[in-house]
Amino acid sequence: MLARVLLALSLVPALALALCQPDGQDAYKVRLSIKTALGANAYEWNESEQFLFRATLAFAMRKYTGQETFNVSSVIVCDETPRVSFWFVVTNPNDTATLIPKNAVEEAIRLSRNRINSAFLLSDKTLQFLGIPPTLAPPSQPSLPVWLIVFGVVMGIVTTGILALIISGFIQRKKKDIEDEDEEEKQEGIMENGISCETLEGKEGVNNGAYSHDEDRLTQL
Amino acid sequence: MMAEENTGVSVPELGKTVEERPKWDNKVQYLLTCIGFAVGLGNVWRFPYLCQTYGGGAFLIPYFIALIFEGIPLLHMELAIGQRLRQGSIGVWNSISPFLGGVGIGSLIVSFLVALFYNTILAWVLWYFFHSFQDPLPWRDCPLNQNKTGYIEECAKSTPVNYFWYRETLNVTPNITDSGDVQWWVVICLASAWGIVYICFIRGIETIGKAVYITATFPYLVLTIFLIRALTLPGATEGLVYLFTPKVQVLKDPKVWLDAATQIFFSLSLAFGGLIAFSSYNPQKNDCERDAVIVGMINSATSIYASIPIFAILGFKATSNYNDCLDGNILSITNAFNIGDQNVTRENYDSWLKHLNTTHSQEIEDLHLKHCSIQEFLDQSASGTGLAFVVFTEAVIKMPGSQVWAVLFFVMLFSLGLSSMFGNLEGILTPLLDLHVVPKWLPKEAFTGLICLISFFFALIFTMGSGNYWLEIFNSYVGSLPLLIIAFFEIIGVVYIYGIGRFSDDIEWMTGRRPNLYWQVTWRVISPGMLLIVFLAYITVQVQQPATYEAWNPNYVCILL
Numbered sequence: 001m002l003a004r005v006l007l008a009l010s011l012v013p014a015l016a017l018a019l020c021q022p023d024g025q026d027a028y029k030v031r032l033s034i035k036t037a038l039g040a041n042a043y044e045w046n047e048s049e050q051f052l053f054r055a056t057l058a059f060a061m062r063k064y065t066g067q068e069t070f071n072v073s074s075v076i077v078c079d080e081t082p083r084v085s086f087w088f089v090v091t092n093p094n095d096t097a098t099l100i101p102k103n104a105v106e107e108a109i110r111l112s113r114n115r116i117n118s119a120f121l122l123s124d125k126t127l128q129f130l131g132i133p134p135t136l137a138p139p140s141q142p143s144l145p146v147w148l149i150v151f152g153v154v155m156g157i158v159t160t161g162i163l164a165l166i167i168s169g170f171i172q173r174k175k176k177d178i179e180d181e182d183e184e185e186k187q188e189g190i191m192e193n194g195i196s197c198e199t200l201e202g203k204e205g206v207n208n209g210a211y212s213h214d215e216d217r218l219t220q221l
Numbered sequence: 222m223m224a225e226e227n228t229g230v231s232v233p234e235l236g237k238t239v240e241e242r243p244k245w246d247n248k249v250q251y252l253l254t255c256i257g258f259a260v261g262l263g264n265v266w267r268f269p270y271l272c273q274t275y276g277g278g279a280f281l282i283p284y285f286i287a288l289i290f291e292g293i294p295l296l297h298m299e300l301a302i303g304q305r306l307r308q309g310s311i312g313v314w315n316s317i318s319p320f321l322g323g324v325g326i327g328s329l330i331v332s333f334l335v336a337l338f339y340n341t342i343l344a345w346v347l348w349y350f351f352h353s354f355q356d357p358l359p360w361r362d363c364p365l366n367q368n369k370t371g372y373i374e375e376c377a378k379s380t381p382v383n384y385f386w387y388r389e390t391l392n393v394t395p396n397i398t399d400s401g402d403v404q405w406w407v408v409i410c411l412a413s414a415w416g417i418v419y420i421c422f423i424r425g426i427e428t429i430g431k432a433v434y435i436t437a438t439f440p441y442l443v444l445t446i447f448l449i450r451a452l453t454l455p456g457a458t459e460g461l462v463y464l465f466t467p468k469v470q471v472l473k474d475p476k477v478w479l480d481a482a483t484q485i486f487f488s489l490s491l492a493f494g495g496l497i498a499f500s501s502y503n504p505q506k507n508d509c510e511r512d513a514v515i516v517g518m519i520n521s522a523t524s525i526y527a528s529i530p531i532f533a534i535l536g537f538k539a540t541s542n543y544n545d546c547l548d549g550n551i552l553s554i555t556n557a558f559n560i561g562d563q564n565v566t567r568e569n570y571d572s573w574l575k576h577l578n579t580t581h582s583q584e585i586e587d588l589h590l591k592h593c594s595i596q597e598f599l600d601q602s603a604s605g606t607g608l609a610f611v612v613f614t615e616a617v618i619k620m621p622g623s624q625v626w627a628v629l630f631f632v633m634l635f636s637l638g639l640s641s642m643f644g645n646l647e648g649i650l651t652p653l654l655d656l657h658v659v660p661k662w663l664p665k666e667a668f669t670g671l672i673c674l675i676s677f678f679f680a681l682i683f684t685m686g687s688g689n690y691w692l693e694i695f696n697s698y699v700g701s702l703p704l705l706i707i708a709f710f711e712i713i714g715v716v717y718i719y720g721i722g723r724f725s726d727d728i729e730w731m732t733g734r735r736p737n738l739y740w741q742v743t744w745r746v747i748s749p750g751m752l753l754i755v756f757l758a759y760i761t762v763q764v765q766q767p768a769t770y771e772a773w774n775p776n777y778v779c780i781l782l
Contacts (some may be wrong), residue, residue: 068320
């Protein structure tokens with residue numbers, strides 16, 4: 001009797017090992033980069049941490065399937081390396097010889113990914129499930145693009161500036177016109193033979209500054 | 222001899238019916254405007270690239286030789302002739318000889334065409350400026366594709382920075398024959414660029430003179446801030462060493478001398494007619510010789526000063542990329558061989574790799590590790606829009622406080638370009654005003670507005686999908702060869718048609734001293750000779766290669782034969 005019990009007991013881990021195979025059809029590889037994530041606060045990866053992992057995964061399966069029969073023993077781990085990476089499989093709690101199919105495991109992990117990450121103080125990048133890509137965060141789209149707001153501000157300033165300059169120029173010109181008119185009224189009377197002096201002076205010809213600056217060269221008497 | 226005394230009849234002064242020529246408020250305005258015109262985008266994104274390509278510190282030798290024998294003499298000539306004859310480019314050359322009038326018209330047309338595409342670049346700078354207020358910067362990440370499972374393919378194949386520039390900003394078509402649509406967002410940026418230019422240019426030098434106090438000085442402030450920040454970044458020293466290490470054997474290549482001469486020539490904004498216009502508003506008794514030397518020296522000093530922070534930041538970017546490359550390789554090795562996390566570091570990577578190569582060489586080969594060389598990343602330099610909108614923006618996202626640096630950088634680029642635009646537009650406005658083409662009833666504000674509006678409409682060609690290609694063509698062919706021809710005829714016209722004797726007399730009258738041997742020799746022989754050689758060499762180089770342009774084609778398939 002005792003021999004049979006012993007035989008049965010020794011077969012269980014052997015069976016477990018047989019179920020968990022690297023590159024198995026329903027197995028997933030996990031890779032942790034604890035030192036990268038936590039630096040000086042990194043914790044040591046040991047048997048207890050492994051226990052926590054299996055418990056978290058069991059929790060994920062419970063949450064996904066709704067069956068509260070999943071236990072730490074349902075998750076079998078193998079091929080651990082100093083990288084900290086290992087393979088795991090999830091066995092059916094009702095029939096420990098069969099495995100939960102890959103898709104179901106993937107969906108369960110996807111659902112509770114955040115909880116699994118936080119249990120280990122890691123992120124999607126540092127706690128990798130190979131074959132399960134992280135869901136990308138959607139980019140935040142503000143209601144009105146920011147650049148249009150800045151554009152509106154700049155254009156507002158520019159338009160007010162242009163209007164201000166045009167109006168001030170207009171006012172200046174109006175003032176100058178009134179001043180000029182006053183001056184002209186005072187000097188209108190200079191006529192000679194019915195032709196005003198101004199038109200007479202204008203007939204001197206065009207002064208080509210390039211060639212006719214003799215008046216500057218000769219000393220003035 | 223003019224009759225000085227009055228004849229007893231009070232004669233109205235001629236000055237009352239003729240409008241007085243506008244003048245600068247003070248000398249500082251004039252100098253700042255000339256410096257602002259000369260110092261432009263090229264000082265920031267062309268000179269550092271040339272310096273790096275042509276042997277670092279060694280490039281300064283042909284550069285300064287070109288400055289002394291070509292740049293400053295031509296600059297002095299333009300400032301002197303404008304100041305003496307007190308007219309814009311068309312008036313000046315018509316005065317010297319009616320047969321030379323074409324030179325002035327050529328300047329006018331070149332100024333107009335350059336104004337068109339130059340302001341489009343400023344429109345792109347504004348676009349980036351508007352987008353620099355977002356957190357995170359929009360060119361940091363690739364946008365997600367339609368079903369949110371991954372990134373957009375075009376972005377994933379290149380980089381987010383390239384994608385933002387070619388797709389989200391330009392929406393560029395694969396080639397120039399495919400025009401694409403007018404991109405509305407570029408149009409409104411172009412409208413705001415022309416609006417800002419108009420506000421400064423509205424009353425000619427009256428408003429330009431006030432604007433340059435800010436636009437000409439602000440870039441120096443920003444460059445200094447960048448310099449201080451850049452020197453504290455890791456990898457800055459690599460960039461600076463790379464830039465300034467002289468490789469003297471490069472000087473044997475004639476192309477270096479040609480590029481130095483062309484760079485000085487275009488950098489000083491000669492032959493646009495803008496400098497002639499600016500100096501025509503000066504009082505005649507002004508020391509134009511000293512002005513020319515000051516402007517020339519400050520322009521070159523600015524180029525060198527600007528290249529220091531640019532290269533420090535490029536060095537930082539190269540170091541960052543190199544570290545990322547190393548980290549990628551380290552991760553591959555760590556995962557493949559299940560080595561403990563963080564056991565392979567950047568420092569011991571080489572020894573690990575050597576050890577693994579001896580024991581597991583096949584697996585190492587299968588990993589296809591990238592070859593990381595910091596030299597390679599440093600060589601990935603660029604000039605022109607590539608530097609500002611691709612390389613620099615990538616560096617900015619790696620710096621903490623990216624938004625601040627991006628805003629500062631784009632405002633600096635904008636004011637650099639704006640002060641150069643003033644020169645271009647004055648090169649259009651002053652000759653037209655002097656030709657009395659403008660009817661008397663049209664106020665100056667309306668005329669400048671009309672110039673801006675017409676230019677805006679012509680520039681809409683650059684807002685199409687293929688606009689970037691058109692701009693490259695304009696940049697290569699409008700702003701290069703015609704200027705060389707115009708400058709050559711300018712100096713021949715002044716020295717041999719106007720007469721160097723008469724010109725020297727003019728300068729003696731204006732400045733109080735006769736131009737010395739240096740000016741005589743350079744004006745008569747060296748500068749025209751250099752211009753001719755540069756012109757011929759330029760044509761020879763252009764003719765030897767087929768005309769090409771770089772296109773962005775997301776559907777390009779690389780066929781390996």
